[in-house]
Amino acid sequence: MTPTSGRSLLLVHAHPDDESIGNGATMARYAAEGARVTLVTCTLGEGGEVIPPELARLTADRDDTLGAHRIGELTAAMREVGVTDVRFLGGPGRYRDSGMMGVPDNDVPGCFWRADVDEAAGHLVAVVREVRPQVLVTYDENGGYGHPDHIQAHRVAMRAHELAADPAYRPELGPAWRIAKVYWNRMPRSVIERGLAETAAAAPFPGTAGPADVPGVVDDAAVTTVLDGAAYAGRKAAAMAAHSTQITMAGAFFALSNDLGQPLIATEYYQLVRGQAGPRLPEDDLFAGLGAADHAADPGDAADPTATDRPVEESAR
Numbered sequence: 001m002t003p004t005s006g007r008s009l010l011l012v013h014a015h016p017d018d019e020s021i022g023n024g025a026t027m028a029r030y031a032a033e034g035a036r037v038t039l040v041t042c043t044l045g046e047g048g049e050v051i052p053p054e055l056a057r058l059t060a061d062r063d064d065t066l067g068a069h070r071i072g073e074l075t076a077a078m079r080e081v082g083v084t085d086v087r088f089l090g091g092p093g094r095y096r097d098s099g100m101m102g103v104p105d106n107d108v109p110g111c112f113w114r115a116d117v118d119e120a121a122g123h124l125v126a127v128v129r130e131v132r133p134q135v136l137v138t139y140d141e142n143g144g145y146g147h148p149d150h151i152q153a154h155r156v157a158m159r160a161h162e163l164a165a166d167p168a169y170r171p172e173l174g175p176a177w178r179i180a181k182v183y184w185n186r187m188p189r190s191v192i193e194r195g196l197a198e199t200a201a202a203a204p205f206p207g208t209a210g211p212a213d214v215p216g217v218v219d220d221a222a223v224t225t226v227l228d229g230a231a232y233a234g235r236k237a238a239a240m241a242a243h244s245t246q247i248t249m250a251g252a253f254f255a256l257s258n259d260l261g262q263p264l265i266a267t268e269y270y271q272l273v274r275g276q277a278g279p280r281l282p283e284d285d286l287f288a289g290l291g292a293a294d295h296a297a298d299p300g301d302a303a304d305p306t307a308t309d310r311p312v313e314e315s316a317r
């Protein structure tokens with residue numbers, strides 16, 4: 001879909017599938033509303049496990065072709081939510097999946113965990129200055145749940161947010177761009193506890209996940225923004241199903257390769273960490289409170305920044 005609203009949303013994720021689980025409904029909504037939605041995924045998820053037995057040979061310890069396969073899954077998933085601008089940080093395969101914290105893959109040269117943050121952020125600055133997002137979505141400083149690639153995605157995204165706005169930083173990557181709002185993915189504790197209790201009762205899988213298995217869980221009060229994804233629940237489920245090496249769907253529930261059931265939650269939650277919140281909390285829109293200057297489609301269109309400072313009386317007279 002051609003962007004028509006002047007809104008631009010950038011999401012930075014670690015592996016293919018994180019975007020659909022965390023933001024599938026959000027992406028579907030903004031794509032449907034005509035926003036430009038850009039996904040940057042930092043690795044191909046080469047180190048992941050594989051659920052379908054017939055694809056078991058793809059794993060890193062056998063054919064090591066899972067990365068290429070997951071590019072296909074991600075492409076199919078994004079088709080389900082209407083997102084066409086999908087990129088891999090530095091190009092496909094530039095940074096390799098580092099595996100869970102503490103495994104030998106953490107030390108493999110070329111893995112994302114070993115990447116120089118400033119160098120990796122440079123690739124993202126180029127994207128930021130090209131697509132000029134008003135909103136950036138990524139993980140908290142613990143990567144949501146401690147996975148090295150998620151922690152590194154956080155560091156790279158936050159560093160790129162800073163560098164992209166600095167006119168002295170690599171002007172050859174395009175004019176400086178300040179992203180107005182930055183959000184971290186969140187899951188309110190009360191919501192996930194209720195959802196996991198429902199999962200345990202329905203028992204669609206041999207076991208049930210715990211709150212520690214779910215990324216971004218925080219006290220409810222930390223959540224600033226709630227996106228009601230009911231209208232896009234089907235799109236989100238279809239996007240998740242496209243990641244079939246990673247996710248098993250079962251109605252209102254799903255499981256990763258650990259076979260522990262989790263609830264499929266279409267409402268998506270965020271914490272605003274940079275920028276000004278909209279007039280009402282919790283926000284129901286990531287773009288809430290943004291003005292014309294933040295939405296400039298290109299630098300030439302930017303409104304006179306002094307115009308917004310004009311006294312109210314002038315128009316009231």
Ligand SMILES: [Zn+2]
Pocket residue numbers: 014015018147150
């Ligand atoms: Zn991940």
